[in-house]
Amino acid sequence: MSHFDAAILGGGIIGCTLARSLASKGMKIAVVDRDAPGQEASSAAAGMLSPSAEAEKGSPLFALCRASLQRYGPLAAELKSETEIDPQYRAEGTLLLFESEQERQTMLPSIEWQRSQGIPIQELSQQELRECEPRLADPVGGFYLPEDHQIDNRRLMQALVQSCRQRGVEFVLGRNVLEVECNSHSVTGVILENDRLAAARVVNTAGAWAARIRVPGLAPAPIRPVKGHIVALESAEEPFQHVVRSHRVYMVPRRGGRVIVGSTMEEVGFDKTPRAGPITRLLRAAQELCPILEQSKVADVWAGLRPAAPDGLPLLGPTALEGYFVALGHFRNGILLAPITAEILSGWLLRGESPLPTDALLPRRFAQFLCG
Numbered sequence: 001m002s003h004f005d006a007a008i009l010g011g012g013i014i015g016c017t018l019a020r021s022l023a024s025k026g027m028k029i030a031v032v033d034r035d036a037p038g039q040e041a042s043s044a045a046a047g048m049l050s051p052s053a054e055a056e057k058g059s060p061l062f063a064l065c066r067a068s069l070q071r072y073g074p075l076a077a078e079l080k081s082e083t084e085i086d087p088q089y090r091a092e093g094t095l096l097l098f099e100s101e102q103e104r105q106t107m108l109p110s111i112e113w114q115r116s117q118g119i120p121i122q123e124l125s126q127q128e129l130r131e132c133e134p135r136l137a138d139p140v141g142g143f144y145l146p147e148d149h150q151i152d153n154r155r156l157m158q159a160l161v162q163s164c165r166q167r168g169v170e171f172v173l174g175r176n177v178l179e180v181e182c183n184s185h186s187v188t189g190v191i192l193e194n195d196r197l198a199a200a201r202v203v204n205t206a207g208a209w210a211a212r213i214r215v216p217g218l219a220p221a222p223i224r225p226v227k228g229h230i231v232a233l234e235s236a237e238e239p240f241q242h243v244v245r246s247h248r249v250y251m252v253p254r255r256g257g258r259v260i261v262g263s264t265m266e267e268v269g270f271d272k273t274p275r276a277g278p279i280t281r282l283l284r285a286a287q288e289l290c291p292i293l294e295q296s297k298v299a300d301v302w303a304g305l306r307p308a309a310p311d312g313l314p315l316l317g318p319t320a321l322e323g324y325f326v327a328l329g330h331f332r333n334g335i336l337l338a339p340i341t342a343e344i345l346s347g348w349l350l351r352g353e354s355p356l357p358t359d360a361l362l363p364r365r366f367a368q369f370l371c372g
Protein backbone atom coordinates (compact mmCIF):
# COMPACT_ATOMS: atom_id res chain seq x y z
CA MET A 1 0.00 0.00 0.00
CA SER A 2 1.25 3.50 -0.83
CA HIS A 3 2.18 5.69 2.10
CA PHE A 4 1.56 9.41 1.71
CA ASP A 5 3.15 12.34 3.51
CA ALA A 6 -0.34 13.84 3.66
CA ALA A 7 -3.88 12.83 2.71
CA ILE A 8 -6.25 15.68 1.88
CA LEU A 9 -9.90 14.80 2.43
CA GLY A 10 -11.97 16.69 -0.16
CA GLY A 11 -10.97 17.85 -3.63
CA GLY A 12 -12.67 21.24 -3.69
CA ILE A 13 -10.74 24.45 -4.19
CA ILE A 14 -9.38 24.40 -0.64
CA GLY A 15 -8.08 20.82 -0.89
CA CYS A 16 -6.66 21.20 -4.42
CA THR A 17 -4.92 24.53 -3.77
CA LEU A 18 -3.31 23.04 -0.67
CA ALA A 19 -2.35 19.82 -2.49
CA ARG A 20 -0.65 21.83 -5.23
CA SER A 21 1.27 23.88 -2.70
CA LEU A 22 2.46 20.87 -0.65
CA ALA A 23 3.38 18.83 -3.75
CA SER A 24 5.54 21.68 -5.00
CA LYS A 25 7.49 21.46 -1.72
CA GLY A 26 8.26 17.81 -2.48
CA MET A 27 5.57 16.11 -0.38
CA LYS A 28 3.81 12.95 -1.56
CA ILE A 29 0.15 13.94 -1.51
CA ALA A 30 -3.17 12.12 -2.00
CA VAL A 31 -6.43 14.00 -2.52
CA VAL A 32 -9.43 11.79 -1.71
CA ASP A 33 -12.89 12.73 -2.98
CA ARG A 34 -16.13 10.75 -3.11
CA ASP A 35 -16.78 12.33 -6.54
CA ALA A 36 -14.68 14.05 -9.21
CA PRO A 37 -12.76 17.04 -7.82
CA GLY A 38 -14.50 20.43 -7.59
CA GLN A 39 -18.08 19.23 -8.02
CA GLU A 40 -19.51 20.91 -4.91
CA ALA A 41 -19.35 24.49 -3.60
CA SER A 42 -16.21 25.24 -5.60
CA SER A 43 -18.13 24.82 -8.87
CA ALA A 44 -21.37 26.26 -7.53
CA ALA A 45 -19.70 29.58 -6.62
CA ALA A 46 -19.86 32.81 -8.59
CA GLY A 47 -16.10 33.42 -8.51
CA MET A 48 -16.18 36.90 -6.99
CA LEU A 49 -12.94 37.86 -5.26
CA SER A 50 -14.51 40.46 -3.01
CA PRO A 51 -12.63 41.59 0.10
CA SER A 52 -14.40 44.98 0.10
CA ALA A 53 -18.03 44.11 -0.69
CA GLU A 54 -17.92 41.29 1.87
CA ALA A 55 -16.05 43.28 4.54
CA GLU A 56 -17.42 43.68 8.03
CA LYS A 57 -15.92 46.54 10.00
CA GLY A 58 -13.15 45.19 12.27
CA SER A 59 -13.34 41.57 11.06
CA PRO A 60 -10.08 39.57 11.31
CA LEU A 61 -10.96 38.13 7.90
CA PHE A 62 -10.49 41.39 5.99
CA ALA A 63 -6.66 41.43 6.03
CA LEU A 64 -6.61 37.75 5.08
CA CYS A 65 -9.02 38.28 2.17
CA ARG A 66 -6.87 41.14 0.87
CA ALA A 67 -3.68 39.11 1.22
CA SER A 68 -5.31 36.25 -0.70
CA LEU A 69 -6.50 38.56 -3.47
CA GLN A 70 -2.93 39.78 -4.00
CA ARG A 71 -1.90 36.20 -4.74
CA TYR A 72 -4.58 35.67 -7.41
CA GLY A 73 -2.97 37.50 -10.35
CA PRO A 74 0.29 35.49 -10.10
CA LEU A 75 -1.59 32.22 -9.41
CA ALA A 76 -3.84 32.66 -12.47
CA ALA A 77 -0.83 33.46 -14.67
CA GLU A 78 1.11 30.43 -13.39
CA LEU A 79 -1.84 28.10 -13.92
CA LYS A 80 -2.41 29.41 -17.43
CA SER A 81 1.20 28.88 -18.43
CA GLU A 82 1.43 25.44 -16.77
CA THR A 83 -1.86 24.02 -18.04
CA GLU A 84 -2.96 26.23 -20.98
CA ILE A 85 -6.31 26.62 -19.17
CA ASP A 86 -7.02 30.31 -18.66
CA PRO A 87 -9.03 30.81 -15.44
CA GLN A 88 -9.98 34.28 -16.68
CA TYR A 89 -8.95 36.41 -13.75
CA ARG A 90 -10.54 39.84 -14.27
CA ALA A 91 -9.71 43.06 -12.44
CA GLU A 92 -12.25 45.59 -13.78
CA GLY A 93 -13.58 45.98 -10.24
CA THR A 94 -17.03 45.88 -8.69
CA LEU A 95 -19.96 48.30 -8.55
CA LEU A 96 -21.80 48.12 -5.23
CA LEU A 97 -25.16 49.75 -5.88
CA PHE A 98 -27.63 51.21 -3.39
CA GLU A 99 -31.29 51.74 -4.20
CA SER A 100 -32.11 54.20 -1.37
CA GLU A 101 -30.37 56.59 1.00
CA GLN A 102 -31.14 54.17 3.81
CA GLU A 103 -29.20 51.40 2.01
CA ARG A 104 -26.30 53.81 1.44
CA GLN A 105 -26.22 54.52 5.16
CA THR A 106 -25.99 50.82 6.02
CA MET A 107 -23.01 50.47 3.65
CA LEU A 108 -21.11 53.51 4.95
CA PRO A 109 -19.54 52.17 8.19
CA SER A 110 -17.70 49.40 6.32
CA ILE A 111 -16.78 51.72 3.41
CA GLU A 112 -15.38 54.42 5.73
CA TRP A 113 -13.47 51.86 7.79
CA GLN A 114 -11.88 50.49 4.61
CA ARG A 115 -11.02 53.98 3.36
CA SER A 116 -9.30 54.68 6.68
CA GLN A 117 -7.07 51.68 5.84
CA GLY A 118 -6.16 53.10 2.45
CA ILE A 119 -8.60 51.20 0.20
CA PRO A 120 -9.44 53.58 -2.68
CA ILE A 121 -13.23 53.21 -2.71
CA GLN A 122 -15.02 55.87 -4.74
CA GLU A 123 -18.66 56.95 -4.51
CA LEU A 124 -20.36 57.28 -7.92
CA SER A 125 -23.36 59.45 -8.79
CA GLN A 126 -26.20 58.22 -10.98
CA GLN A 127 -24.60 60.02 -13.95
CA GLU A 128 -21.18 58.46 -13.31
CA LEU A 129 -22.73 55.01 -13.02
CA ARG A 130 -24.54 55.55 -16.32
CA GLU A 131 -21.26 56.45 -18.01
CA CYS A 132 -19.53 53.46 -16.45
CA GLU A 133 -22.19 50.84 -17.32
CA PRO A 134 -24.79 52.26 -19.77
CA ARG A 135 -26.98 49.14 -19.67
CA LEU A 136 -27.79 49.33 -15.99
CA ALA A 137 -31.13 50.85 -14.99
CA ASP A 138 -30.77 54.03 -12.93
CA PRO A 139 -29.97 53.09 -9.35
CA VAL A 140 -29.76 55.91 -6.80
CA GLY A 141 -25.97 55.59 -6.66
CA GLY A 142 -23.15 53.28 -5.79
CA PHE A 143 -19.57 52.69 -4.77
CA TYR A 144 -16.76 51.62 -7.08
CA LEU A 145 -14.65 48.92 -5.42
CA PRO A 146 -11.53 48.78 -7.65
CA GLU A 147 -9.94 45.96 -5.66
CA ASP A 148 -12.86 43.50 -5.83
CA HIS A 149 -12.12 41.21 -8.77
CA GLN A 150 -13.43 37.94 -10.23
CA ILE A 151 -12.29 34.61 -11.68
CA ASP A 152 -14.06 31.80 -13.54
CA ASN A 153 -14.01 29.31 -10.66
CA ARG A 154 -14.91 26.29 -12.84
CA ARG A 155 -11.99 26.93 -15.19
CA LEU A 156 -9.84 27.59 -12.13
CA MET A 157 -10.75 24.17 -10.69
CA GLN A 158 -9.86 22.43 -13.98
CA ALA A 159 -6.52 24.22 -14.11
CA LEU A 160 -5.76 23.44 -10.45
CA VAL A 161 -6.49 19.73 -10.85
CA GLN A 162 -4.32 19.51 -13.95
CA SER A 163 -1.51 21.42 -12.24
CA CYS A 164 -1.77 19.12 -9.20
CA ARG A 165 -1.44 16.07 -11.44
CA GLN A 166 1.57 17.60 -13.19
CA ARG A 167 3.15 18.04 -9.73
CA GLY A 168 2.59 14.40 -8.82
CA VAL A 169 -0.53 14.68 -6.64
CA GLU A 170 -2.47 11.40 -6.64
CA PHE A 171 -6.27 11.74 -6.86
CA VAL A 172 -8.21 8.91 -5.18
CA LEU A 173 -11.66 9.55 -6.61
CA GLY A 174 -15.12 8.09 -6.16
CA ARG A 175 -14.11 7.08 -2.60
CA ASN A 176 -15.99 8.15 0.51
CA VAL A 177 -13.81 8.90 3.55
CA LEU A 178 -15.38 7.47 6.69
CA GLU A 179 -12.85 8.06 9.42
CA VAL A 180 -9.42 9.40 10.31
CA GLU A 181 -7.25 6.55 11.59
CA CYS A 182 -4.83 6.98 14.48
CA ASN A 183 -2.78 5.07 17.06
CA SER A 184 -2.61 6.08 20.71
CA HIS A 185 -1.14 9.51 19.99
CA SER A 186 -1.18 10.52 16.31
CA VAL A 187 -2.68 10.07 12.84
CA THR A 188 -1.80 6.98 10.79
CA GLY A 189 -4.12 7.35 7.78
CA VAL A 190 -7.75 7.36 6.70
CA ILE A 191 -10.43 4.70 6.48
CA LEU A 192 -12.39 4.60 3.22
CA GLU A 193 -15.30 2.33 2.34
CA ASN A 194 -13.64 -1.14 2.01
CA ASP A 195 -10.11 0.26 2.09
CA ARG A 196 -7.58 2.35 3.98
CA LEU A 197 -4.87 4.74 3.01
CA ALA A 198 -1.71 5.34 5.06
CA ALA A 199 -0.65 8.92 5.67
CA ALA A 200 1.48 10.72 8.26
CA ARG A 201 -0.77 13.78 8.21
CA VAL A 202 -4.42 14.26 7.32
CA VAL A 203 -6.20 17.50 6.41
CA ASN A 204 -9.99 17.71 6.48
CA THR A 205 -11.09 19.95 3.56
CA ALA A 206 -14.48 18.27 3.07
CA GLY A 207 -16.45 21.54 2.94
CA ALA A 208 -20.05 21.41 4.18
CA TRP A 209 -19.73 17.63 4.83
CA ALA A 210 -16.68 17.91 7.13
CA ALA A 211 -18.58 16.85 10.26
CA ARG A 212 -19.45 13.47 8.72
CA ILE A 213 -15.83 12.30 8.82
CA ARG A 214 -15.30 10.64 12.20
CA VAL A 215 -12.16 11.44 14.16
CA PRO A 216 -11.35 9.31 17.23
CA GLY A 217 -11.43 11.41 20.40
CA LEU A 218 -12.85 14.51 18.72
CA ALA A 219 -16.46 15.65 18.40
CA PRO A 220 -17.68 16.41 14.82
CA ALA A 221 -16.32 19.56 13.16
CA PRO A 222 -18.70 22.50 13.84
CA ILE A 223 -19.59 23.06 10.19
CA ARG A 224 -23.07 23.38 8.70
CA PRO A 225 -24.29 23.83 5.09
CA VAL A 226 -25.76 27.15 3.91
CA LYS A 227 -27.53 26.77 0.57
CA GLY A 228 -27.16 29.30 -2.26
CA HIS A 229 -28.98 29.41 -5.61
CA ILE A 230 -27.42 30.61 -8.87
CA VAL A 231 -28.88 31.27 -12.34
CA ALA A 232 -26.59 31.46 -15.38
CA LEU A 233 -27.88 33.71 -18.17
CA GLU A 234 -26.48 33.99 -21.69
CA SER A 235 -26.68 36.85 -24.17
CA ALA A 236 -25.04 37.43 -27.54
CA GLU A 237 -22.95 40.28 -26.08
CA GLU A 238 -21.51 41.04 -22.66
CA PRO A 239 -24.11 43.34 -21.07
CA PHE A 240 -21.59 44.94 -18.67
CA GLN A 241 -17.95 44.61 -17.67
CA HIS A 242 -17.89 45.09 -13.90
CA VAL A 243 -19.22 42.74 -11.24
CA VAL A 244 -22.46 44.41 -10.15
CA ARG A 245 -23.83 43.93 -6.62
CA SER A 246 -26.80 45.23 -4.69
CA HIS A 247 -28.30 44.03 -1.42
CA ARG A 248 -30.76 41.82 -3.40
CA VAL A 249 -28.56 40.25 -6.06
CA TYR A 250 -25.12 40.08 -7.66
CA MET A 251 -24.31 39.69 -11.35
CA VAL A 252 -20.90 38.44 -12.51
CA PRO A 253 -20.17 38.88 -16.24
CA ARG A 254 -18.06 36.18 -17.86
CA ARG A 255 -16.30 36.46 -21.21
CA GLY A 256 -18.62 35.70 -24.14
CA GLY A 257 -21.93 36.97 -22.70
CA ARG A 258 -22.61 34.63 -19.77
CA VAL A 259 -23.78 36.33 -16.54
CA ILE A 260 -23.80 34.51 -13.20
CA VAL A 261 -26.73 35.75 -11.11
CA GLY A 262 -26.78 34.96 -7.38
CA SER A 263 -27.45 34.22 -4.65
CA THR A 264 -29.54 33.21 -1.65
CA MET A 265 -28.58 32.24 1.91
CA GLU A 266 -30.77 29.36 3.10
CA GLU A 267 -30.46 27.15 6.19
CA VAL A 268 -32.15 24.01 4.82
CA GLY A 269 -29.66 21.25 5.62
CA PHE A 270 -28.04 19.28 2.79
CA ASP A 271 -30.78 19.92 0.19
CA LYS A 272 -29.20 21.14 -3.07
CA THR A 273 -32.36 21.02 -5.22
CA PRO A 274 -32.89 24.26 -7.15
CA ARG A 275 -36.31 25.72 -6.17
CA ALA A 276 -38.58 28.02 -8.19
CA GLY A 277 -39.10 30.73 -5.55
CA PRO A 278 -35.47 31.78 -4.99
CA ILE A 279 -34.71 31.58 -8.71
CA THR A 280 -37.70 33.81 -9.54
CA ARG A 281 -36.62 36.40 -6.97
CA LEU A 282 -33.03 36.46 -8.28
CA LEU A 283 -34.19 36.88 -11.89
CA ARG A 284 -36.58 39.67 -10.96
CA ALA A 285 -33.87 41.58 -9.07
CA ALA A 286 -31.37 41.09 -11.91
CA GLN A 287 -33.80 42.37 -14.56
CA GLU A 288 -34.66 45.40 -12.47
CA LEU A 289 -30.97 46.34 -12.29
CA CYS A 290 -30.24 45.47 -15.94
CA PRO A 291 -33.45 45.37 -18.05
CA ILE A 292 -31.67 44.03 -21.15
CA LEU A 293 -31.23 40.70 -19.31
CA GLU A 294 -34.95 40.06 -19.82
CA GLN A 295 -34.12 38.77 -23.32
CA SER A 296 -31.21 36.58 -22.28
CA LYS A 297 -31.31 32.79 -22.32
CA VAL A 298 -31.54 30.88 -19.04
CA ALA A 299 -28.53 28.63 -19.62
CA ASP A 300 -28.45 26.82 -16.27
CA VAL A 301 -29.66 26.91 -12.66
CA TRP A 302 -28.08 25.24 -9.65
CA ALA A 303 -27.65 25.40 -5.90
CA GLY A 304 -24.60 24.70 -3.76
CA LEU A 305 -23.72 24.39 -0.08
CA ARG A 306 -21.36 26.86 1.60
CA PRO A 307 -19.42 25.43 4.56
CA ALA A 308 -20.17 27.67 7.58
CA ALA A 309 -18.79 27.71 11.14
CA PRO A 310 -20.85 29.07 14.07
CA ASP A 311 -18.87 32.36 14.13
CA GLY A 312 -18.72 32.70 10.32
CA LEU A 313 -14.91 32.47 10.26
CA PRO A 314 -12.74 29.69 8.78
CA LEU A 315 -10.99 27.10 10.94
CA LEU A 316 -7.36 26.87 9.83
CA GLY A 317 -4.64 24.80 11.44
CA PRO A 318 -3.82 21.90 13.78
CA THR A 319 -6.19 20.15 16.16
CA ALA A 320 -5.83 18.24 19.45
CA LEU A 321 -4.99 15.06 17.50
CA GLU A 322 -1.38 15.15 16.35
CA GLY A 323 -1.10 15.08 12.56
CA TYR A 324 -4.76 16.01 12.02
CA PHE A 325 -5.40 19.47 10.54
CA VAL A 326 -8.50 21.25 9.24
CA ALA A 327 -9.11 23.94 6.60
CA LEU A 328 -12.86 24.43 6.92
CA GLY A 329 -15.67 26.96 7.15
CA HIS A 330 -14.74 29.28 4.27
CA PHE A 331 -18.44 30.12 3.92
CA ARG A 332 -19.00 32.91 1.36
CA ASN A 333 -15.31 33.48 0.53
CA GLY A 334 -13.69 30.13 -0.15
CA ILE A 335 -12.70 30.94 -3.72
CA LEU A 336 -11.10 34.19 -2.59
CA LEU A 337 -9.40 32.63 0.44
CA ALA A 338 -7.99 29.50 -1.24
CA PRO A 339 -4.46 30.79 -2.02
CA ILE A 340 -3.84 32.19 1.47
CA THR A 341 -5.38 29.10 3.09
CA ALA A 342 -2.91 26.93 1.16
CA GLU A 343 -0.04 29.08 2.39
CA ILE A 344 -1.19 28.95 6.01
CA LEU A 345 -1.83 25.19 6.06
CA SER A 346 1.46 24.51 4.24
CA GLY A 347 3.19 26.45 7.02
CA TRP A 348 1.48 24.30 9.67
CA LEU A 349 2.23 21.00 7.93
CA LEU A 350 5.81 21.75 6.96
CA ARG A 351 7.10 23.94 9.79
CA GLY A 352 4.53 23.63 12.57
CA GLU A 353 3.54 27.30 12.41
CA SER A 354 1.42 29.72 10.43
CA PRO A 355 3.35 32.17 8.21
CA LEU A 356 0.79 34.87 9.15
CA PRO A 357 -0.88 35.92 12.41
CA THR A 358 -3.99 33.72 12.33
CA ASP A 359 -4.68 32.97 16.00
CA ALA A 360 -8.31 34.09 15.64
CA LEU A 361 -8.81 31.32 13.07
CA LEU A 362 -7.28 28.40 15.00
CA PRO A 363 -9.64 25.41 15.35
CA ARG A 364 -8.95 25.31 19.12
CA ARG A 365 -11.44 28.18 19.62
CA PHE A 366 -14.06 25.41 19.44
CA ALA A 367 -14.16 22.98 22.36
CA GLN A 368 -14.23 19.82 20.21
CA PHE A 369 -10.69 20.55 18.99
CA LEU A 370 -9.31 21.15 22.49
CA CYS A 371 -10.18 17.84 24.13
CA GLY A 372 -7.96 15.10 22.77
Ligand SMILES: Cc1cc2nc3c(=O)[nH]c(=O)nc-3n(C[C@H](O)[C@H](O)[C@H](O)COP(=O)(O)OP(=O)(O)OC[C@H]3O[C@@H](n4cnc5c(N)ncnc54)[C@H](O)[C@@H]3O)c2cc1C
Nearest residue numbers: 010012014034040042046048177207228304333334335336
Ligand atom coordinates in the same frame (compact mmCIF):
# COMPACT_ATOMS: atom_id res chain seq x y z
C1 LIG B 1 -23.97 29.76 -4.50
C2 LIG B 1 -22.59 30.01 -3.97
C3 LIG B 1 -21.90 31.13 -4.39
C4 LIG B 1 -20.61 31.37 -3.91
N1 LIG B 1 -19.89 32.44 -4.40
C5 LIG B 1 -18.63 32.67 -3.99
C6 LIG B 1 -17.86 33.73 -4.54
O1 LIG B 1 -18.34 34.45 -5.42
N2 LIG B 1 -16.61 33.92 -4.06
C7 LIG B 1 -16.05 33.13 -3.09
O2 LIG B 1 -14.92 33.37 -2.69
N3 LIG B 1 -16.75 32.09 -2.57
C8 LIG B 1 -18.02 31.85 -2.99
N4 LIG B 1 -18.74 30.80 -2.48
C9 LIG B 1 -18.15 30.02 -1.38
C10 LIG B 1 -17.18 28.98 -1.90
O3 LIG B 1 -17.76 28.31 -2.98
C11 LIG B 1 -16.84 27.99 -0.79
O4 LIG B 1 -16.42 28.67 0.38
C12 LIG B 1 -15.68 27.07 -1.25
O5 LIG B 1 -15.97 26.52 -2.51
C13 LIG B 1 -15.46 25.97 -0.23
O6 LIG B 1 -14.50 25.12 -0.79
P1 LIG B 1 -14.18 23.71 -0.15
O7 LIG B 1 -13.08 23.12 -0.95
O8 LIG B 1 -14.00 23.90 1.32
O9 LIG B 1 -15.55 22.89 -0.28
P2 LIG B 1 -16.20 22.13 -1.54
O10 LIG B 1 -15.94 22.81 -2.82
O11 LIG B 1 -17.62 21.87 -1.18
O12 LIG B 1 -15.39 20.77 -1.59
C14 LIG B 1 -15.52 19.76 -0.61
C15 LIG B 1 -15.17 18.45 -1.29
O13 LIG B 1 -15.14 17.41 -0.30
C16 LIG B 1 -15.70 16.25 -0.87
N5 LIG B 1 -16.15 15.41 0.25
C17 LIG B 1 -17.01 15.76 1.24
N6 LIG B 1 -17.16 14.75 2.12
C18 LIG B 1 -16.37 13.75 1.69
C19 LIG B 1 -16.06 12.44 2.18
N7 LIG B 1 -16.60 11.96 3.32
N8 LIG B 1 -15.22 11.66 1.47
C20 LIG B 1 -14.66 12.12 0.32
N9 LIG B 1 -14.89 13.35 -0.19
C21 LIG B 1 -15.72 14.16 0.50
C22 LIG B 1 -16.82 16.76 -1.77
O14 LIG B 1 -17.17 15.80 -2.76
C23 LIG B 1 -16.20 18.02 -2.33
O15 LIG B 1 -15.55 17.79 -3.56
C24 LIG B 1 -20.02 30.50 -2.96
C25 LIG B 1 -20.70 29.35 -2.57
C26 LIG B 1 -21.98 29.10 -3.07
C27 LIG B 1 -22.68 27.84 -2.67
